[in-house]
Amino acid sequence: MSQTSRTADVPEALTAPLVVEFPFTRSLGPVQSAFLTGLRERVVLGVRTVEGRVLVPPAEYDPVTAAELRDLVEVGSTGTVTTWAWNPAPRPHQPLATPFAWALVRLDGADTALLHALDAPGPEAVRTGMRVRVRWAAERTGAITDIACFEPYEGEPYEGGATGEAAPHSGEFSDPVTGITTPARLDYTHSPGRAQSRYLAALAERRTVGERCPSCLKVYVPPRGACPTCGVATRDQVEVGPRGTVTTFCIVNIKAKNLDIKVPYVYAHIALDGADLALHARIGGIPYDEVRMGLRVEPVWRDDGRFPDHYRPTGEPDAGYDSYKELV
Known part of the structure; x- marks a missing residue:
């Protein structure tokens, strides 16, 4: 496949609220x-x-x-x-909603x-030894x-x-x-940076882009803004895929919370055509026990078009091992 390459203008970095809960x-x-x-x-x-x-x-x-x-x-x-510290602005889910002392x-x-928390009318009412x-x-x-x-x-x-x-x-x-x-939960605002902002903007257009290292000339997807091998900054944007090859995979037998997918199912590393790093995605449209290394796949986009929901077989012959062995 021929790659489309260009040096794009730097967009404004995206931001979004993110919750990590485990x-x-x-x-x-x-x-x-x-x-x-x-x-x-x-x-x-x-x-x-x-x-x-x-x-x-x-x-x-x-x-x-x-x-x-x-x-x-x-x-x-x-x-x-024995000791204490005043908390003037309690955060959500802390023991008290009004100012209190940690003691x-x-x-x-x-x-x-x-x-634990100590309920007191103000810091002047708290002292060591009370x-x-x-x-x-x-x-x-x-x-x-x-x-x-x-x-x-x-x-x-x-x-x-x-x-x-x-x-x-x-x-x-x-x-x-x-x-x-x-419970373990972290709420924060995430900014993916310049490189991944461009990557996400392209996904919204149903395109997948990476960035080429100016030193080793490898194309990395998703882009990180710097070559993970050479450490130099990357700006040369390259469109890859949309098809790719399964390099390795695993069968998932545990149903994930809030994920409406019948188990067992398969997650795989997929080397998109033109990319030098495999990305992680789910494989669908094929029985889990028929997924194999070398399987040629293509994206199935979500209805909202923001990113692929999963990848499915293209019907092409399997890729030879030599074509993807460096990405295993």
């Missing part, structure tokens, strides 16, 4: 299970080390000796602020401090959020836990919490 489910060992189940029952548990120190939150292994820890103890729901609180009976107590959430599920926050407290220790000594606890509860789902 919630995952993890199982809990006996120590963390007891700790979270205890919070659900309005009980704060720590763990005692061989040296007699009480760790809250409890750890499964001693941070000093690495010895396994299982000696659970109940501590108080009152404590002392390290050493609960009565504990030797380490727990990080006494606080747990404000329990109205609905508790077995999570650190069962502690809604801490609040100032000037009375005696309450609800169990003695100031001087932590009380032994079996860690046994009915219907224990055995697993949690941990």
Whole structure:
């Protein structure tokens, strides 16, 4: 295939909101299970080390000796602020919607401090050494959020836990919490830069473009603005494809969230005609067990035309291995 090459004017870089979200489910060992189940029952548990120190939150292994820890103890729901920082503008999903202090609180009976929110009217109302107590959430599920926050407290220790000594606890509860789902999410504005902005603009016109390195003359798709081999800047824009060759592939047997595709399906590296780097795309229009190296494919564009939904066989004879072996 002949390549179309030109040095394009530099467009304004695109920007768009982007969310990276990866919630995952993890199982809990006996120590963390007891700790979270205890919070659900309005009980704060720590763990005692061989040296007699009480760790809250409890750890499964001693941070000093690495010895396994299982000696659970109940501590108080009152404590002392050891250090703090004022948060004047809470972000979404933080413990409180109004300004609050992040505080390290050493609960009565504990030797380490727990990080949580402290509800106070202003920074002038917070000080190191002040006494606080747990404000329990109205609905508790077995999570650190069962502690809604801490609040100032000037009375005696309450609800169990003695100031001087932590009380032994079996860690046994009915219907224990055995697993949690941990959310991980990042919201930000992404700018793909000059090279990928041109690449995305071309996709909107149902064209695929890369950039040629002025040193090694290889064409990279998607373009990065610099040659990944030579490290020099690239500006010479080259239209490639639309057809290409499957170089390697994998069969996916797990259904992805929010992806309406029947499993199993295939994702492959596809070397577009005229390109020197294979891109990653889904293969459709063929049974998953008939996809093979050397299969010739072409794009099937989404209805909105923004990018190919998948690639399908062209019906051409398979490409010989020598034609794509450098891209495997």
